Amino acid sequence: MNFDLIKSVIELVQQFMKQNEGKSLYNNDLKGFTKWINISYKDGFESQDPDWIGKEFGRSSDSVITTLLIRMNRYAKSYSRSVISNSAFSSQDDFIYLINLKVLGTMSKMELIRCNLHEKSSGILIINRLLRNGWAAQTVVQKDKRKKVIQITEKGLAVLANSMDEIRMASKVVAGNLTHPEQMLLIAILSKLDEFHHSFYRMNLESRDLLDLAYKKLN
CATH class of the missing domain: 1.10.10.10 (Winged helix-like DNA-binding domain superfamily/Winged helix DNA-binding domain)
Incomplete structure (x- = not known):
């Protein structure tokens, strides 16, 4: 039995009930739950582009991804400093x-x-x-x-x-308020990025050569 899948479904149901509570946006049945899934996940991740600062002025998604990854790295480091302060x-x-x-x-x-x-x-x-x-x-x-x-x-x-208790605490905080399905999606996306970049990193090239090679791979 796939307990991870069951856990994911339960978390989705809980999230559906919380968002729908007192609003009655969807029927509290399988049909309403399915509609919510399609709108919240399928449309949200595949169809609708999110907004970001500078988008209206032509700022690219590549630029936003780079900035957000750098920011996440800094958040993670700040939590890690809390771990080592008591160790x-x-x-x-x-x-x-x-x-x-x-x-x-x-x-x-x-x-x-x-x-x-x-x-x-x-x-x-x-x-x-x-x-x-x-x-x-x-x-x-x-x-x-x-x-x-x-x-x-x-x-x-x-x-x-x-x-380890504080290390696990810091890791949990870094993952923030992402639901289990969102965490699984993020792992898949970051793993794909890591595989792409690591294939070049293993070549031990100079920084400029590394950038040029990776860029050519994309074009």
């Missing part, structure tokens, strides 16, 4: 790197740095801080003595566990 972490990158090591497992320094889309110099500073604090350890690969890998330690797992 042993120096920056949000500390716990993000540890989470990656916990979830994805052992990897080389460069694999960990690329996973977080950092420049090598910045990533090395973060990794060295994790090693210095004993939250991560570097070991030699037995099959290839020239290769070293990074893994999270018990101490790292412990310090991460101590902050």
Whole structure:
């Protein structure tokens, strides 16, 4: 049984009842609910373009998307600063790197740095801080003595566990007031964008070459 689907339907019904309460815009039956779904989601996401500041002066949707993504990044960073203020972490990158090591497992320094889309110099500073604090350890690969890998330690797992409640709280706040269906839609859209950009990022090109190549791909 698909419980996620059932949860999504229940949330939609609750949202329908809340919006329709006292207004009687739709019949409180399956027919009314279906009509509300079509208008609120199908038409809202596929047919009607939203308004934005500067639209009447020719500001493009590309410009708005870029601005909103930058703003969301800044909101997320501000909430992350709240997390580290009551923890042993120096920056949000500390716990993000540890989470990656916990979830994805052992990897080389460069694999960990690329996973977080950092420049090598910045990533090395973060990794060295994790090693210095004993939250991560570097070991030699037995099959290839020239290769070293990074893994999270018990101490790292412990310090991460101590902050996970606040990390989850910050993540929930970043997702804001989006409903479950809206979150699923946003994940799909952002995943599509991430796949597009990451295909170029892996090439390790200079910034200008990267921009030119990505632009040509779109035209």
